Amino acid sequence: MSAAVPAEPRPEPDDPALVPVLPEAVRQRVVTLAANVLGGLPGDDVPPVLRRIARFAPQRRARLGATSIAATLSADPLFRQRVAGVIRDAGNDLTAAVAAGTSPAAADPVEVGALAYLLRPDNWIDLVAGSAEAVRNEADRDATEQRVKDAEQRADRAEQARAAAVAEQGRLRAEAADARAELDAARTELRAVQKELRETQRRERRAVDTLSADRGRAARAERDHEAELRRLRAKLADAEAAAASARAHGTKAHAFDDARAWLLLETIRNAARGLVRELALDPVDLTPADFVAETADAPGGERASERALASDDPARLDQLLALPRAHMIVDGYNVTKTGYGELSLEQQRNRLVGALGALAARTGAEVTCVWDGAEPVHGVAPPPRGVRVLFSRKGETADEVIRRLVRAEPDGRVLVVISSDKEVADGTRRHGAYPLSAYTLIRRLARA
Numbered sequence: 001m002s003a004a005v006p007a008e009p010r011p012e013p014d015d016p017a018l019v020p021v022l023p024e025a026v027r028q029r030v031v032t033l034a035a036n037v038l039g040g041l042p043g044d045d046v047p048p049v050l051r052r053i054a055r056f057a058p059q060r061r062a063r064l065g066a067t068s069i070a071a072t073l074s075a076d077p078l079f080r081q082r083v084a085g086v087i088r089d090a091g092n093d094l095t096a097a098v099a100a101g102t103s104p105a106a107a108d109p110v111e112v113g114a115l116a117y118l119l120r121p122d123n124w125i126d127l128v129a130g131s132a133e134a135v136r137n138e139a140d141r142d143a144t145e146q147r148v149k150d151a152e153q154r155a156d157r158a159e160q161a162r163a164a165a166v167a168e169q170g171r172l173r174a175e176a177a178d179a180r181a182e183l184d185a186a187r188t189e190l191r192a193v194q195k196e197l198r199e200t201q202r203r204e205r206r207a208v209d210t211l212s213a214d215r216g217r218a219a220r221a222e223r224d225h226e227a228e229l230r231r232l233r234a235k236l237a238d239a240e241a242a243a244a245s246a247r248a249h250g251t252k253a254h255a256f257d258d259a260r261a262w263l264l265l266e267t268i269r270n271a272a273r274g275l276v277r278e279l280a281l282d283p284v285d286l287t288p289a290d291f292v293a294e295t296a297d298a299p300g301g302e303r304a305s306e307r308a309l310a311s312d313d314p315a316r317l318d319q320l321l322a323l324p325r326a327h328m329i330v331d332g333y334n335v336t337k338t339g340y341g342e343l344s345l346e347q348q349r350n351r352l353v354g355a356l357g358a359l360a361a362r363t364g365a366e367v368t369c370v371w372d373g374a375e376p377v378h379g380v381a382p383p384p385r386g387v388r389v390l391f392s393r394k395g396e397t398a399d400e401v402i403r404r405l406v407r408a409e410p411d412g413r414v415l416v417v418i419s420s421d422k423e424v425a426d427g428t429r430r431h432g433a434y435p436l437s438a439y440t441l442i443r444r445l446a447r448a
Contacts, residue, residue, distance in 0.1 A: 020128050022117065023135045029114035031069050035062035037086045038069070045082050047072050073118075084118045095119070103127055109134030218439075225313045288408040289327065289368050289388060312437050314444035320434055321363040323414040329405050329433075330356065330441065331398055331419035332371040338420060339442040350381065355445045357384025365416075368405060372398045399424050406431045 022030065038046065038054045038061060046054050050072055053065035061069070073080045088099055094107055094115070101121035103112045113131025116124040320326055336348035343351065353369060360367045366386070373391040383389045392398045402417060406428045409415055415433040418441045419425060425435035 020125060020132065022113065022128065023110075023132045025110045025135055026113035026117065026128070026131060027070060028066070029110050030073065030117055031066045032062050033087060033114055033118060034069050034073055034083050035059075035065065037083045040086065041082060045079075047076055047079050050079075080118060080120075084120065087115070087118060091115075098127065101127070103130065109138065221312065229313070229315060287327070287366060288410070289329075289366070289405050312440045314440055314447060317416065317436055317440055317444050318363075320414055320416045321359075321365040326363070326365040326414040326416065327409065328365055328367045328416040328418065329402055329428075330367065330369045331402060331417075331421065331424060331438070332369050333398070334419050334421055334424075335438040335441055338438040353381075353383050353387060353389060356387045359445065360384070360386030370398045370401045370405070399427075403427050403431075406433050 036058045038050060039058060041054070043051065043054075049068055050065065053061050053068060056064065073083070088095060091099070094104065094111065097104055097107075098112055098115040099119045099121055101123045103116075109131040113128050113135065116127035116131065121127070321328060330352070332349065332352060333345075336343070336352050340348060340351065349371065356367050356369055359365075361384075364386075366388075368388040368390060369383075370390045370392065390401060392401050399419075399421060402419065402424055406415055406417065411432065415428070417424065417428040417433045417435045418438060419435065420438040429435050
């Protein structure tokens with residue numbers, strides 16, 4: 001007994017006007033179902049336009065032949081019925097329900113629409129329309145939910161932006177406060193600088209006024225000194241004239257006086273020679289200043305009385321240097337910075353030492369020039385004859401060396417200290433020296 005051959009599905013005419021427009025999701029599901037069935041149909045049951053596509057894998061058939069499959073399903077009812085028969089035979093409960101014209105409440109509207117389109121129950125148009133409506137409602141619901149979600153996200157971003165704006169506002173306020181504080185500090189500093197500038201300008205004006213007054217007093221003193229010098233010269237001329245007259249009219253008296261003076265000097269000289277022999281003193285080539293240059297400072301007692309008061313007259317310097325065995329001690333940089341401070345230190349030293357050499361040669365006095373400096377300056381030219389050059393050692397100043405030189409000299413020797421430093425002048429005067437200002441020596445050297 002042979003098996004019964006299933007009857008060939010009979011094509012049913014479709015009215016295009018009655019076929020509803022499938023939503024895109026339903027159309028894609030219809031194409032997917034047909035693509036899955038297409039590979040299992042006999043070759044003669046596959047329309048020619050789909051035979052090449054039928055050889056592809058199901059996913060590739062659905063992707064590459066979607067348009068052809070959808071068009072064939074719509075235009076070829078027989079092909080659609082063959083696809084529906086395969087789906088109905090292999091279907092599940094949902095397929096059976098849709099084939100019976102019902103739509104389960106929990107069923108996927110896309111699946112229901114696709115099955116209704118392929119199986120074509122009596123109410124398939126209503127099922128497809130209901131599925132389309134459900135798909136649209138679901139799409140609208142999804143769109144609404146997406147819009148709500150987007151709105152919530154925008155609200156969250158707005159809240160975050162507001163919080164960031166608040167934080168940024170706080171930061172900007174803090175920066176503004178810091179900027180105001182810095183501005184206040186800068187203004188305070190500017191006011192202090194302006195005040196200091198005004199004070200400096202006032203001090204400068206006072207210094208200029210004081211300098212002008214000092215220059216006026218110096219000019220007046222110079223005029224007074226010159227007038228005194230002219231008076232003394234006139235008096236000297238008168239004295240010389242009187243002496244000449246006395247010599248002319250008193251030869252015998254002068255002879256008597258000369259005899260007395262010669263006898264007195266001879267007596268003193270013989271007494272000095274006897275004292276030298278008694279003390280057994282040998283001639284020496286060194287002076288006390290040479291020992292000060294090599295030995296440490298030793299405290300000494302102050303002399304009982306001062307020798308003279310300071311004077312700025314160069315003639316006074318000449319008188320002191322003309323005395324026997326006079327010793328002139330010069331504060332080097334005090335003199336050079338007063339006279340020619342625009343020169344370099346080396347040029348200042350060379351100029352002063354050279355001028356002192358010429359002065360020592362003319363007067364025969366001993367001259368010592370003291371400079372500030374922990375070590376002797378290398379490359380210094382040898383001092384001229386009659387001039388001694390000393391540099392202060394580490395830890396002491398030229399002022400201290402000058403005081404040591406003065407204390408080392410014996411009482412009775414003529415000592416001239418050249419310095420405009422009041423402390424140096426007062427300190428050396430207490431030890432019997434003659435302090436003169438640097439300006440006095442500069443004038444004396446300029447006159448030479």
